[in-house]
Amino acid sequence: xxxxxxxxxxxxxxxxxxxxxxxxxxxxxxxxxxxxxxxxxxxxxxxxxxxxxxxxxxxxxxxxxxxxxxxxxxxxxxxxxxxxxxxxxxxxxxxxxxxxxxxxxxxxxxxxxxxxxxxxxxxxxxxxxxxxxxxxxxxxxxxxxxxxxxxxxxxxxxxxxxxxxxxxxxxxxxxxxxxxxxxxxxxxxxxxxxxxxxxxxxxxxxxxxxxxxxxxxxxx
Amino acid sequence: xxxxxxxxxxxxxxxxxxxxxxxxxxxxxxxxxxxxxxxxxxxxxxxxxxxxxxxxxxxxxxxxxxxxxxxxxxxxxxxxxxxxxxxxxxxxxxxxxxxxxxxxxxxxxxxxxxxxxxxxxxxxxxxxxxxxxxxxxxxxxxxxxxxxxxxxxxxxxxxxxxxxxxxxxxxxxxxxxxxxxxxxxxxxxxxxxxxxxxxxxxxxxxxxxxxxxxxxxxxx
DNA sequence: AATCAAAGTTAAGCATACCTAAATTAATAT
DNA sequence: ATATTAATTTAGGTATGCTTAACTTTGATT
Numbered sequence: 001x002x003x004x005x006x007x008x009x010x011x012x013x014x015x016x017x018x019x020x021x022x023x024x025x026x027x028x029x030x031x032x033x034x035x036x037x038x039x040x041x042x043x044x045x046x047x048x049x050x051x052x053x054x055x056x057x058x059x060x061x062x063x064x065x066x067x068x069x070x071x072x073x074x075x076x077x078x079x080x081x082x083x084x085x086x087x088x089x090x091x092x093x094x095x096x097x098x099x100x101x102x103x104x105x106x107x108x109x110x111x112x113x114x115x116x117x118x119x120x121x122x123x124x125x126x127x128x129x130x131x132x133x134x135x136x137x138x139x140x141x142x143x144x145x146x147x148x149x150x151x152x153x154x155x156x157x158x159x160x161x162x163x164x165x166x167x168x169x170x171x172x173x174x175x176x177x178x179x180x181x182x183x184x185x186x187x188x189x190x191x192x193x194x195x196x197x198x199x200x201x202x203x204x205x206x207x208x209x210x211x212x213x214x215x216x217x218x219x220x
Numbered sequence: 221x222x223x224x225x226x227x228x229x230x231x232x233x234x235x236x237x238x239x240x241x242x243x244x245x246x247x248x249x250x251x252x253x254x255x256x257x258x259x260x261x262x263x264x265x266x267x268x269x270x271x272x273x274x275x276x277x278x279x280x281x282x283x284x285x286x287x288x289x290x291x292x293x294x295x296x297x298x299x300x301x302x303x304x305x306x307x308x309x310x311x312x313x314x315x316x317x318x319x320x321x322x323x324x325x326x327x328x329x330x331x332x333x334x335x336x337x338x339x340x341x342x343x344x345x346x347x348x349x350x351x352x353x354x355x356x357x358x359x360x361x362x363x364x365x366x367x368x369x370x371x372x373x374x375x376x377x378x379x380x381x382x383x384x385x386x387x388x389x390x391x392x393x394x395x396x397x398x399x400x401x402x403x404x405x406x407x408x409x410x411x412x413x414x415x416x417x418x419x420x421x422x423x424x425x426x427x428x429x430x431x432x433x434x435x436x437x438x439x440x
Numbered sequence: 441a442a443t444c445a446a447a448g449t450t451a452a453g454c455a456t457a458c459c460t461a462a463a464t465t466a467a468t469a470t
Numbered sequence: 471a472t473a474t475t476a477a478t479t480t481a482g483g484t485a486t487g488c489t490t491a492a493c494t495t496t497g498a499t500t
Contacts, residue, residue, distance in 0.1 A: 255458065255459090278466065
């Protein structure tokens with residue numbers, strides 16, 4: 001009923017709306033999906049007649065409520081998979097996206113629920129993006145800040161690890177650090193901008209470089 | 221190059237050969253895949269011209285070395301996913317098959333390797349079937365027996381849990397029992413055919429009914 | 441207001457993987 | 471050996487989601 005291709009269109013229309021708050025044109029979709037304008041123009045008609053988008057020729061498309069529901073569900077599946085792959089199976093930030101891109105379309109609701117449960121109903125994915133809940137409600141989450149910008153004597157939760165082109169995640173795994181961990185900033189040294197954090201009873205010193213690639217939000 | 225559909229054909233041709241040791245006909249494939257004879261007949265030609273099977277009209281198909289390699293890889297991906305879904309995410313025996321049926325076609329080699337590593341390079345899937353290794357070699361494994369048929373004072377490994385229509389896996393999870401666990405048979409009572417096993421230092425008594433649905437192989 | 445380039449749509453066609461119905465081959469019975 | 475039937479293949483067609491090329495609409499410029 002809702003094919004892989006259609007789900008990708010809906011996801012993109014949703015993403016675009018989030019960024020620009022405008023309706024998407026067929027040519028923007030064509031660019032993003034790397035297909036011809038003809039293809040997206042045709043798909044626009046199909047999505048329209050399935051009641052998933054509003055669409056008037058030469059104007060753009062916008063998700064209907066029905067379309068939004070599906071888009072949010074795809075986003076949910078994508079983000080849960082990303083977090084799971086990174087946290088449980090140790091794939092890198094760079095790898096999880098493409099993998100999740102495929103997994104999101106073929107996972108049963110049951111499987112997604114199990115992953116959600118396994119991860120203890122997380123709110124943020126490894127990129128720090130919020131994960132819609134089962135009912136398609138996007139949780140309100142404070143913007144993540146860099147660990148290097150955290151305050152001494154404050155509790156945070158690790159929400160995002162940007163390990164583009166590095167083995168940061170692997171290193172963190174080794175020292176028992178990982179996404180969703182609750183941490184406490186013990187000290188910050190100005191001579192090298194290193195940050196000392198405490199988690200699970202252990203203390204760990206992180207260089208400026210690393211502290212710039214870990215993102216956190218305040219917790220109680 | 222090798223589509224989902226083609227992978228399914230190859231997997232089936234492989235499975236058939238395992239059972240009957242004969243080349244498979246297009247109509248058997250049609251039955252198993254629930255498609256028309258015309259469809260399988262056409263596909264036979266395509267697989268042939270890709271060098272994945274030998275095929276002569278009105279005779280059957282047989283996997284070439286190239287085809288066997290792919291089939292074994294699909295089987296590997298399928299069985300690793302089944303074990304992972306059951307052991308890690310707690311899906312039931314009944315559920316894992318269909319889920320793995322879809323996952324097997326879209327998982328990168330990297331992901332499969334990570335799952336393999338996570339599971340510590342298992343040899344058997346939850347149905348007690350051997351898992352081909354990365355090089356497409358099927359491990360030689362002794363046939364599993366029912367736990368109820370195990371001998372007192374002997375060490376075994378749990379290889380298969382047949383929980384068709386029951387919550388056996390959930391129960392086992394609760395008591396810390398699971399696939400690949402090493403167990404030791406302490407006692408068997410003839411008055412109710414229950415079996416007492418020991419694992420992880422704990423003792424556990426299992427009813428005849430349960431012991432008929434757990435399968436084991438001898439270990440050193 | 442008329443023109444024109446850019447954006448968007450339509451038309452015709454392709455690959456994949458199916459379908460039904462018709463034709464062919466193989467196997468079996470007389 | 472031939473006829474019959476069962477198995478298999480071919481022919482022609484469909485849906486999906488693409489393609490390129492031709493055409494239309496929009497809207498910015500003069």
